[in-house]
Amino acid sequence: MPLFSFVIRRLLQMIPTVIFILIVTFVLVRMLPGDPASAMLGDRARDADVNRINHELGLDRPLIVQFFYFAERIATGDLGNSIGLKVSVLSLIMDRLPVTLMLTALSAVIALALAVPLAFVAAFKREKLADSVIRGTFQVGLSMPVFYVGIILLTVFAAQLKLFPVGGYGTTLPDKLYHLFLPALTLALSFSAVLMRNLRASIINVMNAEYVDFATAKGLKSRVILLRHILRNALISTVTLFGLQIGTLFGGAVITETVFAVPGAGRLLIDSIYGRDYPVLQGLTISLAILVSLTFLLTDIIQAWLDPRIAR
């Protein structure tokens, strides 16, 4: 059971990572200039009001005391209450994070659906017209900023052709997927460009490998060669890249959510930074850190499955 012990080992490794992130997050958010009370009350704040609110929030206590209080609550699963929104951080995250997850998952699916077949076409038609067209188109997708692509897609497909709603978020699952399609496509365009280029290069590499020549010489069917020998081996580096890019995808979601008025965690994160809403900022950073760590774990497991030597 090398895979099982590998997963356990990697899960245990996550614990110090999360603790480290906890400390860094706590310190970093407090190093930002300004405090929640000033951010909340804005220009008109009087000193007495600011001091009163900071006292109510316990922000006038020594940092180390604040940290132990915070750690104690985290240990019991309590992320505290949002300073600005006055509701529990956990409920906010449970409300918003699934939206962002669905958006990123959908865009990952779209990106793969675009990248994998087109990478094969480009690799097999290397340096021919089809290759140039595919690579050229993806290059344009990669070069355009996310918000710009978003506005173009919205203007053409939603406002003019009326094929999709202009932003927002649905109520039922099919409705939600319908609302999320354009934002997911926006994110997927640049993501798939990165994946496609990488996969194309790996396929070309693998195609030149001796074991592929050997498989061909053995008289294996081309479909078997393609799936079992070429794709499987070419995917290893793409899976690594895919895992690493998930973090970037979350970053892109922040902008996409604003353009498409999607109530996800990205916008919550931005608002909590501008509002110096420490509990929300801490809660979200920790949740995202755990998610990204889990994505890396999943990437490792898939890699180990693709290439059992990695798990040893």
Add this chain to the structure above:
Amino acid sequence: MKNLITAAFAATLLLGTSLSASALERGGTLTYARYADSLFLDPVLNDANVDIWILSNLYDTLLLPTDDGKGVQPGLASDYKLADDGKSVALTLRDGIKFSDGSPITAADVAWSLKRAARKDNGIWGFMIESIDDVTVDGDNKVTVKLKHPDPAILAALTVFNTGIMPQKAFEASAGATEAEKAKSFAEHPIGSGPFVLKSWDRGSSMKLVRNEHYWAKGEDGKALPYLDGINFELIPDDATRILKLSSGELDGAEFIPYSRVAELKSAANLDMQLYPSTRVQYLTLNVRPQIGGKDNPLANPKVRQAMNYALNKQAIVQIVTHGVGTPQTSYMSTATPMHTGDKPLYPYDIAKAKALMKEAGFENGFSTSLLVLAGNQDQLGISTAAQQMWSQIGIKLELQQVDNPTLTKQYREGTFMMRNAAWTDDIADPSEITSYFVYSKTIDALHSGWKNEEADALFEASQKEIDPKKRAEQYAKMQEIYNTSGPTVPLFETPYPVALNKKVHGFLQIPLGNNIFSKTWKDK
């Protein structure tokens, strides 16, 4: 000019009424896009415009602001009388008024709500009713607001969101051990007596209001207001998306249309681009302390500040930043603020005069200074780059520092900034609020500028107790004269509220104080 604006405003209102009288239709739900979500729907404990501007739809007040935002009209109180000595207000509640849950609004609820709002250290708005000493119940439907001293702004204060009437029993029965916790749970499902009731709130996405079946006011058809069955607020922070959604017919209205898009939307066939008069002013605040961080501060010299004012071409800035939608300021307070004086723009562009003043002040060769800009705010960036170029003509080297809001606020509050961009909107139909922040040194050091004028301070203190409107207007005229000639700001322009509506929508109003009034809004089927 002011009369012209008032006349145009009155004509618009009249036109609106006559149109609505011809084809009024009840029912339907209005979908309205907001740029940011509300935070906390408690009239007393909120602290942002995103709450303030919609609170009046949920919580009714004893008195209401007039549509021009300058006067007072009856609200939950059908009758009100300020005592001759100015030290108390007697109010009579309307017969049969109810909260949205059907329970009666009692004089006890009114007394409790006002005392809660006036309590020191409860929220940040108490200063507007700091004169309230006690509120007594004088019968089933009569209350008396007793004041510590005569307060000329008390009637206007009773129209402000923080004096919204709440049901004492329902509030006290809300979940939570402390009052703050009760306020949190109450504000999740508020019970008020405004024209609408909160039905659901999906934070960061949408807020649904439905009509309050118990609302007291009657419409033109003699039946109870509001005309609409409900309002769906959709949260769309991106300007371009908000406009796309409105143009495609998915929305009935959208707020905060960027100035650059106003002309385009005015010519759109299906849209009604409205510019509602407002109390919003945009200005730069200068730190006038003699020394900042151990260095001599040229901005402390009033002549330098005057020179900077003359060297800025405000008309050009109005064109660049507001695409002609704004107008240069004629006083530190907006023309829509009561007791505003001044009929011509402050400091007309005059570069020769600016250079002469710089020379007189001993800064013939100019100096270097900096200006804080809120990162990502296009208006502030436009203003600041224009100022950078215009001031270079009098030798001022301006460094622009783009920072986020809490960073800006920190430097501002600590008095370590040199200059900053800012904007202001009144919350009360009285000049005292803006004046207490801008002029009076004891509130926040005159916008944290360190400016102090003994005469202005004394005038403000006297005006806070002056119940003769004529004398008070004279005090305000004097304060404006002092501040506009030697104050710590560079006044730029005032702008209306740009709201775009579908042509099907009628009777919507955003008053100069910012309140969105949906009670008389209706739409064609």
